[in-house]
Amino acid sequence: MQQKWDERYKEQEFAYGKEPNLFFKEWLAKFSPGAILMPADGEGRNGVFAAQLGWKVTSFDLSVEGQAKALQLARDKHVTLSYIVGDLEHLHFENETFDAIGLIYAHFSGDKKADFHKQLDNYLKPGGIIIFEAFSKSHLAAYGPKEMDMLYSKEEIMVDFGNYEVLVLAEEEILLDEGKYHIGKGSVIRFIGKKKSPMA
Numbered sequence: 001m002q003q004k005w006d007e008r009y010k011e012q013e014f015a016y017g018k019e020p021n022l023f024f025k026e027w028l029a030k031f032s033p034g035a036i037l038m039p040a041d042g043e044g045r046n047g048v049f050a051a052q053l054g055w056k057v058t059s060f061d062l063s064v065e066g067q068a069k070a071l072q073l074a075r076d077k078h079v080t081l082s083y084i085v086g087d088l089e090h091l092h093f094e095n096e097t098f099d100a101i102g103l104i105y106a107h108f109s110g111d112k113k114a115d116f117h118k119q120l121d122n123y124l125k126p127g128g129i130i131i132f133e134a135f136s137k138s139h140l141a142a143y144g145p146k147e148m149d150m151l152y153s154k155e156e157i158m159v160d161f162g163n164y165e166v167l168v169l170a171e172e173e174i175l176l177d178e179g180k181y182h183i184g185k186g187s188v189i190r191f192i193g194k195k196k197s198p199m200a
Contacts, residue, residue: 009042024049031129037098040061040106048070098124099128106134113156129194143184167193
């Protein structure tokens with residue numbers, strides 16, 4: 001898997017463009033900046049955007065090539081972010097460290113994604129926000145994961161993030177224009193959730 005992403009991000013062109021995901025851009029601007037965790041941040045387009053808004057950004061991904069391009073993009077935009085190369089399975093942060101988590105096309109293998117969501121939930125403060133967009137199980141386009149268990153349903157989100165106030169949860173067909181690997185119609189799950197306090 002790491003080799004796949006290194007090869008994709010080694011290309012001179014940004015695989016998914018340099019601009020942030022539109023849903024992420026719209027919603028992140030609604031919240032006061034704090035600390036944000038950006039799993040699977042690739043070449044950094046979303047993490048760098050968050051840094052431009054004043055967020056303290058921690059990004060991670062499998063690819064050292066993605067890291068290099070993300071850090072260059074940050075320099076070009078005159079911001080900084082912390083970018084770790086590694087697999088979530090082997091990364092650990094302090095619990096309740098982050099005010100927000102951006103899960104933008106963070107497709108995990110089916111046997112791990114529920115556990116990974118629980119792990120990420122532990123890192124989010126009560127009252128913290130998750131901004132999520134990923135391909136749904138209805139997504140049949142030529143791009144995106146081909147394994148059904150890597151795709152998402154609203155029901156899975158409700159189970160994995162059951163301790164959240166749901167601000168948005170929808171399956172939508174949208175027109176993507178994010179670099180050469182995300183272009184055309186896509187069926188996506190969009191979720192904005194606010195973590196409830198233990199007593200809520």
